[in-house]
Amino acid sequence: MKSNRGTLFFIYIAFFVLSSHAVYAQGAEDKLGTWLFFNNKSRLTEKFTLNTTFQLRDYEFFDNLQQHFALLGLRYEVSRKVHVMLAGNYIETKSFVKGEQERVSHERRLVQQLGVNGSLGRLQLNHRFRIEERWLSAPGSDDFESRYRQWLWLRMPLNHSKMEANTFFLSAYDEIFLNFQDDVFGQNRLFGGFGYQIDKNVRVETGYFKNHFRGRNFERIIFMLFIQTDLRKIFHQS
Secondary structure, three states, X not given: OHHHHHHHHHHHHHHHHHHHHHHHOOOOOOOEEEEEEEEEEEEOOOOEEEEEEEEEEEEEOOEEEEEEEEEEEEEEEOOOOEEEEEEEEEEEEEOOOOOOOOOEEEEEEEEEXXXXXXXXXXXXXXXXXXXXXXXXXXOOEEEEEEEEEEEEEEEEEOOOOOOOOOEEEEEEEEEEEEEOOOOOEEEXXXXXXXXXXXXXXXXXXXXXXXXXXXXXXXXXXXXXEEEEEEOHHHHHHO
16 A cells, blocks of 8 residues: 555656646747766765765757866764765856857855655655855856755656665656745756666666746756765775
């Protein structure tokens, strides 16, 4: 019964993600871009993990680089299902308009994160809450902003009852951004796709991604690689 409930819940969320294309299609950015995403979690001790994320974001399909993104964080496992993390984040963004003088802006963030993992039958749930302090720098201007982010990621294994080696799965997430200044709504991100758990430490995912801002929408295809490493033996030997 729990497995059926989890399957139905995932189907509902996946349908919501995919149908959003029709909802946001009017006035959307007409270029299909790409995001390349790499995440590494390196376990340092039983409780502490080093979290590293790199991203390359293109305005068009593997063309017209938009952003470099890098994050480095220290994560503490409160329990098997709950973690907290403190991280630093750097983003470099290039202007979109071709043929004009390129404008480059920079952003530095301080990130505080709470993560909660769970399951509903076969369905895996990852819930993340973030507070970000943002130092923004563009030609002729500097600014400071802060915001709140809430993110729910669902994964449904297909050929096994749980996420283990050689598992194909469906994947979907939604993330909302709320500002602490000016207009409260910042953006919303919807994703639907699939992936493959190669072994317990390596996972790949890809899918369609809709980034909705107030009055602007961007469509992207995301390619993601997740790797976990265990550095505890190295630290013990030293």
